[in-house]
Amino acid sequence: xxxxxxxxxxxxxxxxxxxxxxxxxxxxxxxxxxxxxxxxxxxxxxxxxxxxxxxxxxxxxxxxxxxxxxxxxxxxxxxxxxxxxxxxxxxxxxxxxxxxxxxxxxxxxxxxxxxxxxxxxxxxxxxxxxxxxxxxxxxxxxxxxxxxxxxxxxxxxxxxxxxxxxxxxxxxxxxxxxxxxxxxxxxxxxxxxxxxxxxxxxxxxxxxxxxxxxxxxxxxxxxxxxxxxxxxxxxxxxxxxxxxxxxxxxxxxxxxxxxxxxxxxx
Amino acid sequence: xxxxxxxxxxxxxxxxxxxxxxxxxxxxxxxxxxxxxxxxxxxxxxxxxxxxxxxxxxxxxxxxxxxxxxxxxxxxxxxxxxxxxxxxxxxxxxxxxxxxxxxxxxxxxxxxxxxxxxxxxxxxxxxxxxxxxxxxxxxxxxxxxxxxxxxxxxxxxxxxxxxxxxxxxxxxxxxxxxxxxxxxxxxxxxxxxxxxxxxxxxxxxxxxxxxxxxxxxxxxxxxxxxxxxxxxxxxxxxxxxxxxxxxxxxxxxxxxxxxxxxxxx
Ligand SMILES: Nc1ncnc2c1ncn2[C@@H]1O[C@H](COP(=O)(O)OP(=O)(O)OP(=O)(O)O)[C@@H](O)[C@H]1O
Ligand SMILES: Nc1ncnc2c1ncn2[C@@H]1O[C@H](COP(=O)(O)OP(=O)(O)OP(=O)(O)O)[C@@H](O)[C@H]1O
Ligand SMILES: [Mg+2]
Ligand SMILES: [Mg+2]
Numbered sequence: 001x002x003x004x005x006x007x008x009x010x011x012x013x014x015x016x017x018x019x020x021x022x023x024x025x026x027x028x029x030x031x032x033x034x035x036x037x038x039x040x041x042x043x044x045x046x047x048x049x050x051x052x053x054x055x056x057x058x059x060x061x062x063x064x065x066x067x068x069x070x071x072x073x074x075x076x077x078x079x080x081x082x083x084x085x086x087x088x089x090x091x092x093x094x095x096x097x098x099x100x101x102x103x104x105x106x107x108x109x110x111x112x113x114x115x116x117x118x119x120x121x122x123x124x125x126x127x128x129x130x131x132x133x134x135x136x137x138x139x140x141x142x143x144x145x146x147x148x149x150x151x152x153x154x155x156x157x158x159x160x161x162x163x164x165x166x167x168x169x170x171x172x173x174x175x176x177x178x179x180x181x182x183x184x185x186x187x188x189x190x191x192x193x194x195x196x197x198x199x200x201x202x203x204x205x206x207x208x209x210x211x212x213x214x215x216x217x218x219x220x221x222x223x224x225x226x227x228x229x230x231x232x233x234x235x236x237x238x239x240x241x242x243x244x245x246x247x248x249x250x251x252x253x254x255x256x257x258x259x260x261x262x263x264x265x266x
Numbered sequence: 267x268x269x270x271x272x273x274x275x276x277x278x279x280x281x282x283x284x285x286x287x288x289x290x291x292x293x294x295x296x297x298x299x300x301x302x303x304x305x306x307x308x309x310x311x312x313x314x315x316x317x318x319x320x321x322x323x324x325x326x327x328x329x330x331x332x333x334x335x336x337x338x339x340x341x342x343x344x345x346x347x348x349x350x351x352x353x354x355x356x357x358x359x360x361x362x363x364x365x366x367x368x369x370x371x372x373x374x375x376x377x378x379x380x381x382x383x384x385x386x387x388x389x390x391x392x393x394x395x396x397x398x399x400x401x402x403x404x405x406x407x408x409x410x411x412x413x414x415x416x417x418x419x420x421x422x423x424x425x426x427x428x429x430x431x432x433x434x435x436x437x438x439x440x441x442x443x444x445x446x447x448x449x450x451x452x453x454x455x456x457x458x459x460x461x462x463x464x465x466x467x468x469x470x471x472x473x474x475x476x477x478x479x480x481x482x483x484x485x486x487x488x489x490x491x492x493x494x495x496x497x498x499x500x501x502x503x504x505x506x507x508x509x510x511x512x513x514x515x516x517x518x519x520x521x522x523x524x525x526x527x528x529x530x531x
Contacts, residue, residue: 041419041447095418095445098361108282140312141289143281152279155360155441156311156474178418181444182360184474185518187311192520210419210447213520217527236524254448256522257455257481 004204005029005052005090005173010065012047012056022047023228025065029173031204034195036215036236038208038251039225045208046095049175052206053086069173088118091166092175095208097158097182101150107161108146111168118169133168134161138190155182163191167198174198177208192218212255216240224248267301267468268322268436273331275317291317292328293492299436304462304469306479308515309489315472316360318489319438322470323357324348335436353383356429360440360472362421366413372399372424373409379432398427401457403450418445426454433465440472455481476504476515488512 005028012022022044029035037045050056051063054074067074069089074082094100101110111130115121121129127146134142137160150158159182166174176195180188195205195218209215215222215236222239224232224247232245243249275292291314299305309315320326322333324340333340335351343351356379359365366375376395380386386394396406402423413421422445429437439458443451455478462469471482479486480501488496488509496509504516521527 039447041423041445041450042417046417096361096363098364141279141287144279144287144289147281148279152277154312154316160311178445182311182441182474184308184310185476185515185520188474188520189518210445210451211520212448213522216521216524219524240523240525251448254452257452257477 004031004070005206006066006068007048007052008066008068010048010051010067011063012044012051013062015060015062021061021228022051025230027223027230027233029204029206031172032199032202033220034199034205034207034218036207036209036219036222037225038210038212038215038222040227040247041210043225044228045225046177049092049177049206049208052175053090053092054082055092088169089171090173090175091169091171093159093162093166093177093179095177095181097155097162098150100162101158103150105149106146107148107150107153111146111161111165114165115169129168130164133164136167136194137161137164138187139164156184156187159183160187160191163194167194170198170201170203172202173204173206175206175208178210179207180209180211180214188214189217212252224251267336268299269334270298270322271296271332271334273318273321273333274329275314275321275326276329290492292321295331295492295494297487297494297497299468299470301435302466302468303485304471304483305485305487306471306473306483307487307489308473308476308479309487310491310511311474313489314492315489316440319357319440319470319472322438323355325357353379353432354435355438356432356434356436357438358422358425358429358440358442362418362425362445363413365425366421368413370412371409372411372413372416375413375424376409376428376431379428383432394431398431399424401430402427403453419447419450422446423450423454426458430458430461433461433467435467436470437467438470438472441474442471443478444473444475451478458482476519480504488515 008026010025011020013020025048039045052067056063112123112126115126115129131142134145139145139160163179180191199205219236222236223230226247232248243252273292273295277289277291278286279289280286307315321328373395376398377391380391380394399409404420404423408416426442443454473479484500486498486501487494490511496512498506507513
């Protein structure tokens with residue numbers, strides 16, 4: 001099928017080790033839809049995301065299966081081809097914002113270089129585009145942020161910078177790995193609105209999260225992962241109202257800690 | 267046990283043209299945290315929570331103000347006194363991976379505080395490290411690995427294991443469970459509650475998750491723009507929040523099910 005990211009029989013293991021870390025994953029990220037992934041910590045969600053953007057070191061990981069974007073298999077492309085496709089068509093928001101940035105490079109420089117690598121914009125235009133992308137993420141004092149090093153920003157500010165970078169070039173697929181873990185609920189709601197806006201202009205999103213509130217708010221379809229495998233998949237309504245596996249039921253039961261009635265939430 | 271008076275931390279930052287602005291990351295904050303009580307700190311991203319935590323641990327020095335632990339002024343302590351105090355106070359940093367030494371095996375990261383503060387045999391050390399890693403729901407096999415070989419949530423749990431290793435009197439948890447799946451999260455939170463009741467330690471729990479905040483403590487501080495805008499003791503329901511910002515937070519809570527989805531206005 002065209003117009004989507006199709007993953008088929010994806011297997012990931014360590015080189016020289018038979019035990020798979022990720023096993024027989026098959027799923028599609030359709031454009032104009034949000035696919036949520038929930039699951040056990042350590043079940044292979046991040047490895048799967050990294051495999052899609054070819055970020056797994058070949059000396060360490062063995063990846064097999066196919067990952068097709070608009071029909072072209074990323075795994076069998078030449079290095080040069082895949083780099084062009086991935087930078088422009090797929091962007092990823094990393095789980096760990098601090099290690100995703102070059103500590104020696106100012107945010108503004110990072111943003112301008114990213115934009116210039118994929119567009120014909122001038123430096124000045126790139127700077128303006130980057131600044132407005134940051135503003136859309138509800139960041140204050142944007143001029144100072146552009147001139148800051150990553151370690152001087154708070155965890156949630158850095159997450160929003162990374163989200164801005166992933167969204168600003170409007171790729172066809174966005175992968176968000178725990179993108180709102182460090183955000184207060186107000187900023188999270190702003191980011192989720194941005195995700196929905198991206199979906200509405202036809203972008204496909206893969207949203208990995210432990211937060212069922214995020215899934216409830218934005219996902220169209222959901223995958224549940226455990227121990228390297230997809231154990232359940234379905235529409236968001238099916239997963240919430242009619243879960244099939246014990247593990248999904250267990251997750252749904254543990255998602256609230258405090259009795260809702262006690263909290264007097266309406 | 268811990269009292270903070272007029273605490274402030276300012277950073278200077280500059281834009282491209284070199285114009286200076288002062289960021290008041292922590293702005294004239296005063297509060298008292300009592301012994302054997304736990305507190306949750308919730309607040310806007312960038313409001314100064316992690317900075318406040320670093321000041322309490324004395325990893326960074328305040329611009330002004332005072333921090334007293336057991337009546338002793340941190341600023342007046344000698345290096346040696348501070349070192350001894352460090353055994354009483356531990357912190358789980360927001361950023362799991364960068365708070366672990368990338369070249370140290372997980373075993374050594376967890377053993378480090380044991381070696382620094384307790385005199386125990388190698389055998390006892392091994393026993394304790396293994397007990398700690400199981401307590402945070404991880405297999406013993408991770409002990410031989412390096413931090414980058416673990417998932418985000420696994421790294422977080424290692425930093426929790428390390429912080430509880432020497433039974434400190436006071437632990438600051440900065441977004442400690444935010445990368446964990448909900449079942450593991452509940453197990454870890456219950457473990458922490460149990461440890462707290464057994465050893466009588468106190469916690470400051472920084473979290474963006476109001477549900478987690480309420481589960482860990484009913485004494486809640488709300489922070490915005492460097493200030494504590496609301497402090498509530500012993501609350502039983504979210505309706506007790508009075509400050510406008512606190513109410514914004516409660517209104518922004520995500521829906522419980524897709525059926526409760528907020529349609530954008
Ligand atoms: N370099 C590596 N060497 C060995 N094992 C690894 C390596 N990287 C990851 N793993 C293991 O692979 C498994 C999957 O890791 P992954 O990071 O994909 O988990 P995850 O689902 O994203 O978890 P989390 O929710 O905690 O972020 C984990 O058990 C992890 O320990
Ligand atoms: N070393 C530094 N230099 C300059 N500014 C800094 C430094 N550290 C923190 N800041 C600034 O102080 C403010 C508060 O940051 P802090 O990390 O304490 O926020 P936070 O409440 O923990 O946010 P989050 O919820 O996003 O983690 C931010 O504006 C940040 O940019
Ligand atoms: Mg992960
Ligand atoms: Mg913080």
